[in-house]
Amino acid sequence: MxxxxxxxxxxxxxxxxxxxxxxxxxxxxxxxxxxxxxxxxxxxxxxxxxxxxxxxxxxxxxxxxxxxxxxxxxxxxxxxxxxxxxxxxxxxxxxxxxxxxxxxxxxxxxxxxxxxxxxxxxxxxxxxxxxxxxxxxxxxxxxxxxxxxxxxxxxxxxxxxxxxxxxxxxxxxxxxxxxxxxxxxxxxxxxxxxxxxxxxxxxxxxxxxxxxxxxxxxxxxxxxxxxxxxxxxxxxxxxxxxxxESDVGAFNDFVRANADGEAAQEKLAAKLVGRWRSGAPLVLAPEHDDPALGADPQRNNGFDYAADPKGLMCPHAAHARRLNPRDSQLTILTDVNIHRIIRRSSTFGPKWTPDVTAADDGRGDRGIFFIFISARAYDTIEFLQQEWINRGNFIDLGTERDAMVGLHGDEPGSFTLPQQPARRRVQGLTTFNHLKGxxxxxxxxxxxxxxxxxxxxxxxxx
Structure with missing residues (x-):
């Protein structure tokens, strides 16, 4: 449906x-x-x-x-x-x-x-x-x-x-x-x-x-x-x-460099985003993708983070969790409901394949129009850009930026993966999405x- x-x-x-x-x-x-x-x-x-x-x-x-x-x-x-x-x-x-x-x-x-x-x-x-x-x-x-x-x-x-x-x-x-x-x-x-x-x-x-x-x-x-x-x-x-403009090859190369084997690479990619490629949320499918769940609109958004306060299933730094923390405990108090947005984003360019590398980037043929609607649109986007995308203080991660849409500049960024007994920081993040207007x-x-x-x-x- x-x-x-x-x-x-x-x-x-x-x-x-x-x-x-x-x-x-x-x-x-x-x-x-x-x-x-x-x-x-x-x-x-x-x-x-x-x-x-x-x-x-x-x-x-x-x-x-x-x-x-x-x-x-x-x-x-x-x-x-x-x-x-x-x-x-x-x-x-x-x-x-x-x-x-x-x-x-x-x-x-x-x-x-x-x-x-x-x-x-x-x-x-x-x-x-x-x-x-x-x-x-x-x-x-x-x-x-x-x-x-x-x-x-x-x-x-x-x-x-x-x-x-x-x-x-x-x-x-x-x-x-x-x-x-x-x-x-x-x-x-x-x-x-x-x-x-x-x-x-x-x-x-x-x-x-x-x-x-x-x-x-x-x-x-x-x-x-x-x-x-x-x-x-x-x-x-x-x-x-x-x-x-999306650097799909750089994203693929980053995942390959930091995970061994296809299954581990898919899991790392899902951790960066907060969902599997099918759309299945990590907190409902923490170990492997579940395409049926991802395709089911009655279930693929039916979750919160109450059972994952430490981010062991879905990292606090994951793109989806950053931009919609739901019931996550935030270091900086924020009313999440006044930052809700209606998304009307549109994708352009070839469909994703795993064989794309950084050598294929920079052509301007792949990307996304990030479009959203809100009565508070300008306060919201400036808040998101300042606090939830390009900083990590609100989730106690200091200067760590959003892996997917953050601007990492000349200094490669990092991504924190909560694990037991100690968390892992994946280094070498570059900017995967470049603003063209x-x-x-x-x-x-x-x-x-x-x-x-x-x-x-x-x-x-x-």
């Missing part, structure tokens, strides 16, 4: 409290398995032309009211602050957005720890400051459906005046939905209160909708501050987009897109 099929069986319209018909479907709708898609980056040269394009595109964007329905393809649209400026929004509205969004991702490099090889001067041209005004994403079930959806979107773009297509990037994965390193991806997703889907196995409860949807009560009981006027902010959300984005509601398209602030005197 796929993710969408499972959600369809669980969806109940009775407890729905969200205005689903105004929320972009991409916020709540999981990608298909298998999936293909396209990211397109647009630059607005003429405000009126850009607004007209948004108006036409809005007719092709499905709402979350049908997020459990079968669809061959769907589209989502998000805007950068520079894009909102180019569209002509009034100054009062522009200043009502969070400061990190106003500044943009490149200007926040210091807060994001995007230094060295990850610094903005090394990013792709499409992500240079002020370049990406509109990010358009299309997900589809297969190449034929994608071709039709792309043709519709490009027809609208061709008819637009004053809008430039800066770049496109194809992505996709087969039914295993694995990332460039061969691991099943985006398994752990929060249940959103009021969406019609209850908390699933492994989830204590649904997370307050305001952690993801602007205008709704958050985990604190009050809504997160949103852009003004309300028609612009309500039912929207914020998006973090980061494009990574990104942007802070705002995903408006459907009514907000129409308000922007119609320059609604003129009618309201803004």
């Amino acid at each position: 796929t993710v969408i099929e499972r959600l369809k069986t669980l969806f109940n319209p009775e407890p729905v409290t969200l205005q689903l018909d105004d929320i972009q479907a991409l916020i709540l709708r999981s990608r298909p398995e298998p999936y293909v898609g396209l990211h397109a980056m647009l630059h607005i040269d003429d405000a009126a032309g850009g607004r007209a394009l948004l108006g036409r595109l809005s007719a092709h964007i499905p709402s979350a009211a049908g997020w459990t329905e079968d669809r061959d393809a769907w589209i989502g649209v998000a805007l950068s602050h520079a894009g909102l400026v180019a569209l002509g929004l009034p100054d009062a509205s522009l200043k009502s957005f969070p400061l990190p969004f106003q500044q943009g991702m490149a200007a926040r490099a210091a807060q994001l720890r995007d230094t060295g090889s990850n610094a903005p001067e090394h990013w792709d041209a499409a992500f240079k400051p002020g370049t990406c005004h509109v990010a358009l994403t299309i997900y589809a079930r297969d190449d034929a459906a994608l071709a039709l959806a792309v043709a519709r979107a490009m027809a609208e773009l061709d008819a637009a005046q004053g809008v430039t297509l800066v770049a496109t990037h194809r992505f996709g994965a087969d039914a295993d939905a694995k990332n460039p390193f061969g691991f099943r991806d985006s398994i752990s997703q929060p249940a959103v209160a009021g969406s019609g889907v209850p908390a699933l196995p492994g989830q204590e409860r649904a997370i307050a909708a305001g952690e993801f949807i602007l205008g709704e009560p958050s985990e604190t009981g009050a809504p997160v501050a949103m852009p003004e006027p309300a028609v612009l902010g309500r039912n929207g959300s914020f998006v973090v987009l980061r494009k990574y 990104g942007e802070y984005l705002f995903m408006p509601s459907l009514s907000a897109l129409r308000w922007i398209a119609d320059a609604g602030w003129r009618e309201s005197g803004g």
Whole structure:
């Protein structure tokens, strides 16, 4: 059963409290398995032309009211602050957005720890400051459906005046939905209160909708501050987009150098990630992979770390445990629920194979678009980058960085494997994912897109 099929069986319209018909479907709708898609980056040269394009595109964007329905393809649209400026929004509205969004991702490099090889001067041209005004994403079930959806979107773009297509990037994965390193991806997703889907196995409860949807009560009981006027902010959300080029060969070489034999290498790889390549969590399958468990959405996220306080099954430093500590005891007190995110990441490039070596890296043909949605997106990504990814104090590991997405720089890093009687530190970690660009984005509601398209602030005197 796929993710969408499972959600369809669980969806109940009775407890729905969200205005689903105004929320972009991409916020709540999981990608298909298998999936293909396209990211397109647009630059607005003429405000009126850009607004007209948004108006036409809005007719092709499905709402979350049908997020459990079968669809061959769907589209989502998000805007950068520079894009909102180019569209002509009034100054009062522009200043009502969070400061990190106003500044943009490149200007926040210091807060994001995007230094060295990850610094903005090394990013792709499409992500240079002020370049990406509109990010358009299309997900589809297969190449034929994608071709039709792309043709519709490009027809609208061709008819637009004053809008430039800066770049496109194809992505996709087969039914295993694995990332460039061969691991099943985006398994752990929060249940959103009021969406019609209850908390699933492994989830204590649904997370307050305001952690993801602007205008709704958050985990604190009050809504997160949103852009003004309300028609612009309500039912929207914020998006973090980061494009990574993956050094799959370096990862394979590291695993081979530090474990003897295929079984030991697979286990070390699983320890680095926190799951086996099938998606089976280490705390439920500590000794060997369990593909049936990994493929079962009713079980593959149904766990916590209560039975593994020392990290003997799943190391505290494992990527999955770092970014979702669940009930782990943390050295630095943190409310995990206000750092929950909805993942919409997309893989590109050849499928993982064990024979790839470091000699095959550096071509830019393998990687991942790390994309997530949250009402606190910018606070969350900067917290994650500073505390959970590029430091280890919160799990009493000092300067030890995330093995998978940490930036190790000129000094190779280490990875701590709790063992009995003494822990083992594996040395020689290098950076496996190199940042090639990104942007802070705002995903408006459907009514907000129409308000922007119609320059609604003129009618309201803004």
